[in-house]
Amino acid sequence: MIVGEQKALEEIWESIKDHKKVLVFGCNTCVAVCQQGGNKEAEILASMLRMKATQNGVDIEIKDSGIERQCEHEFFEKTEEEVDWAEAVLSTACGIGVQFMAEKYPKPVYPGLNTTFLGAVEELGIYTERCQACGNCKVGKFGGICPVARCAKRVLNGPCGGSTNGKCEISKDVDCAWQLIVDRLKLLDKLDTYEELTPIKDWSTDRAGGPRKLVREDVQHDS
Amino acid sequence: MTAKTPSKLEKILAAGHYAVTSECGPPRGSDPAGIVEKAELIKNHVDAINITDNQTSVCRTCSLAVCIRLKTMGLEPVLQMVTRDRNRIALQSDILGAAHWDINNILCLSGDHQSFGDCSKGQNVHDLDSMQLLQTVRQMCDEGKFLGGDEIKRPPQMFAGAAANPFADPFEIRVARLAKKVKAGAQFIQTQCIYNLDKFEEWMQGVRDRGLHEQTAIMAGLTPMKSAGMARYMKNRVPGMDVPDEVVQRLADTPKDKQAEEGIKMCIESIERLKECEGIRGFHIMAIEWEEKVPGIVEAAGLYPRPEV
Numbered sequence: 191m192i193v194g195e196q197k198a199l200e201e202i203w204e205s206i207k208d209h210k211k212v213l214v215f216g217c218n219t220c221v222a223v224c225q226q227g228g229n230k231e232a233e234i235l236a237s238m239l240r241m242k243a244t245q246n247g248v249d250i251e252i253k254d255s256g257i258e259r260q261c262e263h264e265f266f267e268k269t270e271e272e273v274d275w276a277e278a279v280l281s282t283a284c285g286i287g288v289q290f291m292a293e294k295y296p297k298p299v300y301p302g303l304n305t306t307f308l309g310a311v312e313e314l315g316i317y318t319e320r321c322q323a324c325g326n327c328k329v330g331k332f333g334g335i336c337p338v339a340r341c342a343k344r345v346l347n348g349p350c351g352g353s354t355n356g357k358c359e360i361s362k363d364v365d366c367a368w369q370l371i372v373d374r375l376k377l378l379d380k381l382d383t384y385e386e387l388t389p390i391k392d393w394s395t396d397r398a399g400g401p402r403k404l405v406r407e408d409v410q411h412d413s
Numbered sequence: 414m415t416a417k418t419p420s421k422l423e424k425i426l427a428a429g430h431y432a433v434t435s436e437c438g439p440p441r442g443s444d445p446a447g448i449v450e451k452a453e454l455i456k457n458h459v460d461a462i463n464i465t466d467n468q469t470s471v472c473r474t475c476s477l478a479v480c481i482r483l484k485t486m487g488l489e490p491v492l493q494m495v496t497r498d499r500n501r502i503a504l505q506s507d508i509l510g511a512a513h514w515d516i517n518n519i520l521c522l523s524g525d526h527q528s529f530g531d532c533s534k535g536q537n538v539h540d541l542d543s544m545q546l547l548q549t550v551r552q553m554c555d556e557g558k559f560l561g562g563d564e565i566k567r568p569p570q571m572f573a574g575a576a577a578n579p580f581a582d583p584f585e586i587r588v589a590r591l592a593k594k595v596k597a598g599a600q601f602i603q604t605q606c607i608y609n610l611d612k613f614e615e616w617m618q619g620v621r622d623r624g625l626h627e628q629t630a631i632m633a634g635l636t637p638m639k640s641a642g643m644a645r646y647m648k649n650r651v652p653g654m655d656v657p658d659e660v661v662q663r664l665a666d667t668p669k670d671k672q673a674e675e676g677i678k679m680c681i682e683s684i685e686r687l688k689e690c691e692g693i694r695g696f697h698i699m700a701i702e703w704e705e706k707v708p709g710i711v712e713a714a715g716l717y718p719r720p721e722v
Contacts, residue, residue, distance in 0.1 A: 342526050343497070343537065347544040347593060350523045351578035351605060352652035359652035360526050372583050385589050387597055390501070390545045390560065 191310075192284040193317045194221040194303035196235070203242050205300040206280055209250065213276035214239065214302065215269075215291070216256025217283030224317050227282035227303045229256030235282065235302060260287025266294065308339075325395030325402060331388065333374030340367035346388040418554075420517035420572035421489045422461040424722040425695075426601065426630045431688075432695030433716050434491060434603065434632065435707050436463035439474035448479055451704045452488055458711040460719055461489040461518055463603070463697070467498065470530025477507055481514045491574070492516050495524025500540040501549070501560055508553060512569030520574045520603065521546040544597040547575055551598035573598055577631075578605035579616035580655035588619035595628045602629050603697040606636040606647075609655040610686055617690055626692030633687045634697045637706060638676035641665040677706055677713075684714040 196202075206212045214236040222228025236254035243250045255272045257265040260283035266273070273279065273295055281288040282302035292299040307319040322339045329336045338344045342360045349368030352359025356369040375381045393399070416427040425432045435458075437451045452462060462483060466476040480490035492511050494504065511519065523543040527535050541549060550573045552558055557568035575594045579587050591602065607613045613633075620626050638644045641664035648656035660679070667675040680698075687693050696716065700706050711717050 342528075343523050343542070344539045345523055345542045347542050347597075349581065349583070349590075350543075351576060351581045352526070353582045354652055355582060360528050366582070369583055372586055381586075384586055385593055385596070387544060387548070387593060390541055390548070393540065 191223050191308070192220040192286070193224050193306045193309040193319075194226050194282075194284050195306050196226050196231070196282070196303055197301070199238060199242065202235070202280065202300075202302055203239065206239070206278060207243075207246075207248060207250065209278040209298070211251045211275060211277040212239070212253075212280055213272055213278075214252060214254040214280045214282065215260070215273070216254070217258075217260040217281070217287045218256055219259045221282070221284055221303060223311060227284075229254075232256050232282050232302075235280075239280075256282075261290050263294075322396075324391075324393070325399075326392060328388075331383070331386075332371045333378055333380065335367060335370045335374055337367050337371065340365070340370070346391060418517050418570040418572050419515070420570075421722060422491065422518050423572040423600070425460050425720060428720065428722055430720045431716060432461075432630070432632060433459045433711055433719065434461045434463060434695065434697045435459045435704070436465055436493075436697070436699050437479075437704065438465045438468055438702075439476060439479045441471070441473050443474065445482055448474075448482065449486065452483055452486060454704045455707045456486075456488055458708040458717055458719065459698070461491050463491040463493055463520060466493040466495045466522070466524065467530070468525065470497070470525050470527045470532065472531055477510055477516075480511060480516050484514050484516060489518070490516055491518040491520050493520045493522060494546065495522045496539050496541050496543060496546050497524035497527065497537045500538050504541065504546060504549065505553065505559060508550060508569055508571070509565070512567075512571070517570055517572055518574065519550055519571045520576065521550060521599075522576055543575060544594060547573055547594065547597040547599055572600055574601040574603060575599040576605065577602045578653050579607075579613055580605055580609060581653040587616055588623060588625070591620060591625055591629075592623060595625055599629050601694075602631045604631065604634040605653060606634050606699065607683060607687070608647075608660050609657050610683060612655060613687075614690055617692055621692050626694075630694040631692055632695035632697045633684075633690075633693050634699060635680050635683055636699045636701060637680035637703065637710065638664055638672075639703065640669070640672045640676070641667075643676075677710060680710055681713045684710070684716070
């Protein structure tokens with residue numbers, strides 16, 4: 191899922207304080223899983239901003255609402271009226287939702303979250319990165335562990351010389367992806383495949399190739 | 414073994430001599446005087462001088478410029494090149510730039526993470542990794558082709574090397590990792606600084622069992638300790654470094670004003686012991702900001718005079 195982290199209240203306040211009617215708009219799917227940016231969190235954030243407005247003596251009306259997903263057109267229908275009311279929207283979706291919303295409505299849309307990464311819920315309150323959406327998945331070769339997302343140097347023929355006691359050279363709190371890969375290959379009785387050189391990667395499917403687009407003609411609506 | 418390139422380092426190894434290299438770090442400014450002085454200090458006692466590439470991710474004069482400086486002094490540089498800062502266009506371009514100046518040695522590295530340096534908020538590139546850089550160098554030299562497949566007019570002639578850290582984890586793949594570097598085209602290896610000789614010899618046994626010492630020239634890396642404090646720092650703070658307690662203890666048991674001398678003595682003892690280790694073809698003496706000590710170490714270790722080839 192997409193993991194996000196709410197921005198500092200001060201930064202959010204700076205972005206909205208000059209508007210008169212602001213809608214704090216939640217997104218209740220991915221980011222809500224890490225209890226950031228969901229409809230409930232949008233409600234809490236709206237009330238904090240109202241308090242902030244009162245403290246600062248600023249005349250600003252703040253409402254909250256939300257939908258299931260801000261990255262799909264159909265979910266927006268039931269909230270058209272609320273969005274129309276607002277002079278500006280503070281979206282607590284990931285960066286995708288914020289942009290999708292901005293494209294739909296001719297009014298300012300501000301991000302309430304920092305989109306942090308594509309990750310997993312390790313346990314309640316701990317989320318960790320697993321994928322960088324490079325567009326050319328090879329984790330099968332690495333025992334199911336991605337060196338692109340999980341090695342600080344995205345070394346495809348690792349580990350580098352900085353791996354110590356299973357940890358990465360950048361921090362004792364970060365696992366060495368290549369230690370994990372070697373451990374997994376051992377578990378799967380595939381350690382012999384470690385010596386296969388991973389060829390130079392085609393990064394054109396990654397960010398390097400420009401904005402990406404997927405077209406599925408087979409599932410498009412007939413017009 | 415016969416040399417395939419005009420590299421003096423390769424020729425010395427091919428002739429069966431122990432090779433001796435050292436390294437110098439480029440300045441944090443544009444004045445060439447310091448690096449020229451460092452090179453002058455060691456030039457008669459080493460066969461080639463590695464020039465580091467923004468080591469520890471701190472911005473310095475580029476390795477290539479300093480390698481060219483050494484060439485103009487009639488010396489033999491080893492161009493260190495990390496994959497952290499440049500994509501495959503820039504790497505190939507700099508390899509050609511080095512070849513333009515007839516620089517014939519390259520050491521392919523991934524580089525320390527940028528968080529250690531003075532640009533910790535910067536991006537890293539890692540378009541290639543160190544093994545893929547080795548493959549790139551070998552393709553450019555041996556096939557005379559760019560990665561894109563086009564022909565290179567006057568291909569580079571490089572003796573291509575890599576680093577090996579026998580002490581990093583996981584230890585069980587450390588020999589396999591060397592095998593991988595050999596497969597990627599490493600013609601010589603310069604190892605991480607060796608303080609744990611027992612562990613190093615265990616690694617070399619594994620290397621010999623697979624005959625890897627016959628496929629690449631392994632040079633043992635050594636850095637003399639200046640003090641017990643430095644030994645503690647290396648032990649506790651430098652990633653991938655293995656400094657046994659007895660090394661720290663021996664320095665700590667030495668009076669402060671004699672610790673540097675003791676560190677040099679330990680370095681010379683290590684060279685003497687490693688000469689007995691089958692498969693060691695040379696020594697890479699990295700006296701960090703202590704270049705003036707290199708000649709004494711080389712002489713005391715019986716590696717002087719350097720052979721003419």
